[in-house]
Amino acid sequence: MYFAQLKNELWKLFGKKRTYIGFGAFLLAQTAMLLAFRFTRWQSDFERLLSGNGYLASEFISALTVSVVMLMPQIILLMPLYTTLVGGDLVAKEAEDGTLRMILARPISRFRLLLVKWNAGIIFAAVLVVALGLTALGFARLLFPWGGMFVFAPGQTFSVLSSHDGWLRFAMSHLFLALNASVMLSIAFMFSCFNMKPAAATILALSYLFVNVVMEGIPFFDRYDDWFITHHFRSWLLVFRTPTPWAQIIQSEIILVAVSLTVFIIGWMVFQTRDIKS
Amino acid sequence: MISITQVTKKFGSRTAVDHLSLSVPRGEIFGLLGHNGAGKSTAIGMMLGQVWPTSGEVRVCGFDVTSQRNKALQKVGAIFEAPVFYDYLSGWRNLEILSSYTAPTSRERIREVVDWVGLTGRVESKVRTYSHGMRSRLALAQALLPKPELLILDEPSDGLDPEGIHEMRNTIQRLHRELGLTILLSSHLLNEVEQLCTRIAVLQRGRKVFEGNVADVRAGRGRVTLKTPDFAAAAAVLLGLGLITATSEGKFISLGDGHTTAEVTQALVSSGIAVDGIWQHEQTVEDFYMSLVNSTTVAPDSN
Structure with a gap:
């Protein structure tokens, strides 16, 4: 029954056009960035940076390098927007439309309903990240050759990898990116469980993320980095460091999973006590 | 089928339902009447476990809705005013989705219900292309899928044209006659209530001011x-x-x-x-209702 409900939740989610706004925006952004990288000074500046550090630009201006360059701003700006947009819709939109009342006239527990919705949201987040990664790589490959990877990694200035190693780490980084997206979606989902409009849930989730970014950027809070969720979101880039700081990555991932579960439980507790009226 | 005992629901300082007691036996068509804000929808919400009572007990099909909601609603179908669906999906997909929240439902069962409500031929179309009447039929179909014994109808004729109201009335009669369902009907259409219901209760400002047989009211x-x-x-x-x-x-x-x-x-x-x-003197339910609401300064519920 759970899988039938999950399948139906995915039908609902992927059946509406709104869900695809994120995919469409990513495609447009990627196209724009790729063209900008290729046909502005961006590429030549990058080549100069590489040669200044003793690397051959022809070896490292590759599809892998360019795809990560394209991904970074999208992950910072667009991914929170579209994951929270969908997360904020999951419960609040159904409450607003009245379909939630139809569902809750049936013998399904509120916990089960939320679990199914949350899991469908996580699947959406994962699909969004995979689509983002594949299209970034695919688009970059159209204009750039397959080759070594040059990437800026936190705590290491930059990292240089072979094409094989680079590809493996690129794929692995998407696992962590998917978790980041799930956490963003979960925060919006939690707000969505409150008695509020879908847009309000999205805005509150974005505000929470924004406050994290701002506070993390204030020097006074440097020693409290671990308390900011956005600090842990950066673990996807740590994958590119050599040697890979697995302990740090795993710690961040555990914190992100814990945050996800916590916000889900808060959302459920609020939803459980709510009166659902027309 | 429904037993409500001394149920009160407060939203903050406002009392929406005040010490309400009701009993709907099996096989009855029971009408719930009252002005807007009288507490009808809140009472129905409590029967369906959507609204938590502040005090009192609500039992449906023999089970306490608050503590055994899943069991209580296993054989219950519900229709609300202005039926809403996932407009971007087909009628069929909507039925699959909604039925999955009750129990696995075969394609044959869905087809059988679609035939019964007269949606054959249009069920594969997107719901956004449906007329209000077709949406009402789809709402009825989703309510019938779990083979209910109790049907709760909250303003089912709301927004329907006269033909639609007539069709809905006939459908309710068919449901009662052919499927033997117990029906709780909340409606503003007093003529409809008079023609359909065997017993009625009138709510006013959250309190029950009358409960009795329609035949007695008419007499x-x-x-x-x-x-x-x-x-x-x-x-x-x-x-x-x-x-x-x-x-x-x-x-x-x-x-x-x-x-x-x-x-x-x-x-x-x-x-x-x-x-x-x-x-x-034979009075209509409307005469009775109007005289009741005009004369009643809400007195404590005698039941």
């Missing part, structure tokens, strides 16, 4: 119209003889228990008072 609780040249004298005679208990509006008398219009006529003629006409 005007023993009210009789008396046409006579001197109503006051006639009333005095009849009250003196104990044949009636009350008079009203200069033309109505209320018969005392066990007394008939024939006895009244005989008594008046014997007293030399001419009787131009005497007949049992």
Whole structure:
């Protein structure tokens, strides 16, 4: 029954056009960035940076390098927007439309309903990240050759990898990116469980993320980095460091999973006590 | 099928439902009447476990809705005013989605219900292309999928045109006749309630002010119209003889228990008072409802 409900939740989610706004925006952004990288000074500046550090630009201006360059701003700006947009819709939109009342006239527990919705949201987040990664790589490959990877990694200035190693780490980084997206979606989902409009849930989730970014950027809070969720979101880039700081990555991932579960439980507790009226 | 005992629901300081007690036995079509904000939808919400009562007990199909909601709603279907669906999906997909929240439902069962409500041929179309009447049929289909024993209808005719209202009325009668369903109907259409329901309850400002049989309401609780040249004298005679208990509006008398219009006529003629006409007054549910809401200053629930 759970899988039938999950399948139906995915039908609902992927059946509406709104869900695809994120995919469409990513495609447009990627196209724009790729063209900008290729046909502005961006590429030549990058080549100069590489040669200044003793690397051959022809070896490292590759599809892998360019795809990560394209991904970074999208992950910072667009991914929170579209994951929270969908997360904020999951419960609040159904409450607003009245379909939630139809569902809750049936013998399904509120916990089960939320679990199914949350899991469908996580699947959406994962699909969004995979689509983002594949299209970034695919688009970059159209204009750039397959080759070594040059990437800026936190705590290491930059990292240089072979094409094989680079590809493996690129794929692995998407696992962590998917978790980041799930956490963003979960925060919006939690707000969505409150008695509020879908847009309000999205805005509150974005505000929470924004406050994290701002506070993390204030020097006074440097020693409290671990308390900011956005600090842990950066673990996807740590994958590119050599040697890979697995302990740090795993710690961040555990914190992100814990945050996800916590916000889900808060959302459920609020939803459980709510009166659902027309 | 439904048993509500001393249920109160408060939203902050506002009391939406106040010490409400109701009982809907199996096989009945029960009408829930009341003005907007009288507490009908809140009461229905509590029957479906959507609204948590502040106090009291709500039992549906023998189970406490608060603590055993899943069991209580296993054999319950519900339709709400202005049926809403996932407009961007087909009617069929909507039925699959909604039925999955109750139990696995076969394609054959869905097809059977779609045929029953008369949506065959359109069920694969997107719901956004449906008329209001078709949406109502789809709403009925989703309610019937789990083979319910109890159907809760909250303003099912809301927004329908006269033909749609007529069709909905016939459908409810068919549901009762052919499937033997117990039906709780909340409606503003008093004519519809009168034609469909066997018993009604009237809510006013969250409190029940009447519960009784529609037949009794129609009979005007023993009210009789008396046409006579001197109503006051006639009333005095009849009250003196104990044949009636009350008079009203200069033309109505209320018969005392066990007394008939024939006895009244005989008594008046014997007293030399001419009787131009005497007949049992039959009032509509609407007459009754209006007189009730106009006269009632909410008194404590006697049930």
